[in-house]
Amino acid sequence: MADGGRAAKLGRLFQAMVNESEAIRLLRDDPEALAKRFDLDEQDLKSLRAADSLVISLRGEEITFETGSTFTANLRGEVTFETGTTITARPPRDITFETGTTITARSS
Amino acid sequence: MAEHISTISVVIPARNEGPRVQRTLESLARGRSRTSSPLEVVVVDDASEPSRRPRIRNLPGLDVNLIRLAERLGVPAARNAGAAAATGDVLFITDAHVTVGAGWDAAILEHIGPRRILAGAVSDPTSAFRAFGCTLVVPFMGTRWIRRRPPVLSAVQIPSCASTAVPRRLFLELGGYDRGMRLYAAAEPEFGVRAWLAGADIVAVPDLEVSHRFKERASLDQFIDGLRPSMVHNSLRFGLLYLSEAASLQMLRYFAFRYPDELPEAIAMLDDSDVWTRREALGQRLIRNFDWFVDRFELKDQEGGEILR
Numbered sequence: 001m002a003d004g005g006r007a008a009k010l011g012r013l014f015q016a017m018v019n020e021s022e023a024i025r026l027l028r029d030d031p032e033a034l035a036k037r038f039d040l041d042e043q044d045l046k047s048l049r050a051a052d053s054l055v056i057s058l059r060g061e062e063i064t065f066e067t068g069s070t071f072t073a074n075l076r077g078e079v080t081f082e083t084g085t086t087i088t089a090r091p092p093r094d095i096t097f098e099t100g101t102t103i104t105a106r107s108s
Numbered sequence: 109m110a111e112h113i114s115t116i117s118v119v120i121p122a123r124n125e126g127p128r129v130q131r132t133l134e135s136l137a138r139g140r141s142r143t144s145s146p147l148e149v150v151v152v153d154d155a156s157e158p159s160r161r162p163r164i165r166n167l168p169g170l171d172v173n174l175i176r177l178a179e180r181l182g183v184p185a186a187r188n189a190g191a192a193a194a195t196g197d198v199l200f201i202t203d204a205h206v207t208v209g210a211g212w213d214a215a216i217l218e219h220i221g222p223r224r225i226l227a228g229a230v231s232d233p234t235s236a237f238r239a240f241g242c243t244l245v246v247p248f249m250g251t252r253w254i255r256r257r258p259p260v261l262s263a264v265q266i267p268s269c270a271s272t273a274v275p276r277r278l279f280l281e282l283g284g285y286d287r288g289m290r291l292y293a294a295a296e297p298e299f300g301v302r303a304w305l306a307g308a309d310i311v312a313v314p315d316l317e318v319s320h321r322f323k324e325r326a327s328l329d330q331f332i333d334g335l336r337p338s339m340v341h342n343s344l345r346f347g348l349l350y351l352s353e354a355a356s357l358q359m360l361r362y363f364a365f366r367y368p369d370e371l372p373e374a375i376a377m378l379d380d381s382d383v384w385t386r387r388e389a390l391g392q393r394l395i396r397n398f399d400w401f402v403d404r405f406e407l408k409d410q411e412g413g414e415i416l417r
Contacts, residue, residue, distance in 0.1 A: 009353070010348065010353070010356060010357075010384075011384055013360075014375060014378060014379050015379065017372070017375045018375055018376050018379045021372060024364060024368075024371055024372055024375070027360060027361055027364045028361065028364035028365055028368060031361065040357075043354065044353075044354075044357055046354075047353070047354035047355070047356075047357040047358050047416055048357050048358065048360075048361045050354070050357075050358040050416060051247075051358045051359075051361035051362040051365065053411060053413065054247070054358075054362050054365075054409070054410065054411055
């Protein structure tokens with residue numbers, strides 16, 4: 001299990017995140033750019049992307065549900081609506097999330 | 109297996125628990141079935157505010173050792189301090205606000221073994237909640253309660269922190285709770301995983317039941333307030349000690365989504381820690397790796413997918 005190379009790669013990434021808040025932003029918002037900037041390979045990028053299936057984050061977006069639309073609440077992971085996100089059902093209708101979905105309203 | 113195990117020391121971390129500690133002590137004394145010798149109880153006051161320090165009166169049959177920490181070190185460190193001061197063959201690690209069932213000591217001594225850790229049950233006195241240990245949640249690195257009663261001595265991934273019995277010698281061999289964990293969270297599941305990877309067993313003893321006073325929402329929020337960066341740090345540390353490179357990257361991005369406000373501080377704490385050297389040391393010391401744990405318990409990720417290797 002000992003793996004100095006692995007620790008070194010993650011260590012470099014950590015060092016970057018300590019020194020540059022931009023690295024943390026890229027980690028969340030733009031894993032492709034993060035991978036390019038920190039020399040991560042395709043497999044690393046795939047691993048970062050694997051978090052997408054666990055968390056769906058919607059930031060500052062407007063989501064409108066037209067009648068009959070199925071905003072899929074087929075999302076199994078956590079859905080985070082950050083401050084600024086507006087969800088509108090038009091015309092008014094119920095929005096249903098599947099059991100197990102966590103909805104978090106974050107304050108800014 | 110010839111090692112003789114006959115005495116128990118109870119280890120109780122306490123911060124701002126005031127009179128509740130005495131009620132826990134009374135319950136321990138009341139529930140004993142073996143009273144031929146005094147029961148050692150080590151209460152570790154984790155730098156409580158003066159007005160809320162543990163209030164303890166002598167009880168027949170109990171030999172209480174109160175240790176006061178000069179500064180707040182957190183639950184894992186308080187437990188380690190209690191274990192270091194204890195002298196019994198077995199440590200029964202519990203909380204400061206519990207009621208134990210009758211014969212709790214007999215249940216421990218009946219089932220404990222030199223390399224066996226017992227996971228007791230935890231119930232809530234105000235509801236029907238009852239759990240029998242925990243399972244690991246990856247890559248969140250938290251836990252879920254096991255709600256279905258398991259067979260006696262069946263394998264449990266993680267013992268509840270309020271009801272863990274561990275041979276003192278094994279606890280010391282394992283190194284206790286990870287000293288790199290800060291204040292609160294993740295130390296208990298990390299200890300459970302490490303115990304398995306070191307070749308120990310953790311088994312269910314449903315009859316060893318502890319009724320635990322869970323904090324109410326407002327009280328919990330107040331307790332956690334200010335601890336979140338440490339909690340995020342601990343969870344990330346736990347993951348980085350054991351997960352594959354792929355799973356570690358997935359975990360980091362997951363935490364970036366979930367805890368964007370706390371992540372920078374947690375990352376800085378990690379950068380200032382021994383996480384990489386400890387990972388290396390554990391890799392050399394432990395006889396099993398995390399893949400073994402995944403296979404042993406057919407572990408899936410928190411959404412039912414395969415854990416990245």
